[in-house]
Amino acid sequence: MTNAQRRAAASRMAEMNGSKPVPTSSSAFCPHEAGAYYLTDVGTVGNTINLFSKDLKPPVHTYDIITVNFDLDPETGRWIWFDGKKNQSPRKNQDGWRLGSKKLYDTREGAEAELQREMVKNGDRVTKVHDLPDDATALKKIRSAHHPDRNNADADHDLYQAVVEKLDRMRAASQ
Incomplete structure (x- = not known):
């Protein structure tokens, strides 16, 4: 054996x-x-790499x-x-x-x-919904700082969307 x-x-x-x-x-x-x-x-x-591509x-x-x-x-x-x-x-x-x-x-x-x-x-920077703070006021500050309609060149649209999702989940959980 x-x-x-x-x-x-x-x-x-x-x-x-x-x-x-x-x-x-x-x-x-x-x-x-x-x-x-x-x-x-x-x-x-x-x-995929295109050798003749300009962008x-x-x-x-x-x-x-x-x-x-x-x-x-x-x-x-x-x-x-x-x-x-x-x-x-x-x-x-x-x-x-x-x-x-x-x-x-x-x-x-x-x-x-x-x-x-x-x-x-x-x-890369990946923001997940569960990585955001649980404080609603802090989330609203982040949301307003990255709002896409404010012509903010530094706005992070992924971060804005993650904050909106987190606020929606918190709102649904509190009801």
Whole structure:
């Protein structure tokens, strides 16, 4: 019986007993008790380059956090994650675990911090409704400062729209 088969048998016994997997002393990956891990995904949309175009536009970036829940492969005894195309197993390097070319984060906060670094690097600023303050007067100040009808060259239309959505949600919740 190989070490992988022993680990697989031990984890199957642990699953049958209803307990969490116990990390082995080897360097093999074993999920933490919280369960999920997180991957960051930064993609580009519409970045086709026309060499003869006069008005080149920078690519639009998309930022996403993928939740990863590992499953134990009974045949090999390794922890795998199916990404929609193939099964992937985490691998260890100097600064932690990786899945493919991406770093695995134990907490969502770590993944969000990485996305913020990527946004700064790409020169993007994404405002989500839940990132805005919960104070209605502060929201109204932001809304008026970025109102698109005031011929304000510095107006941020995405921020204005996010504030309007947040105020609408707060109004609906209070009724």
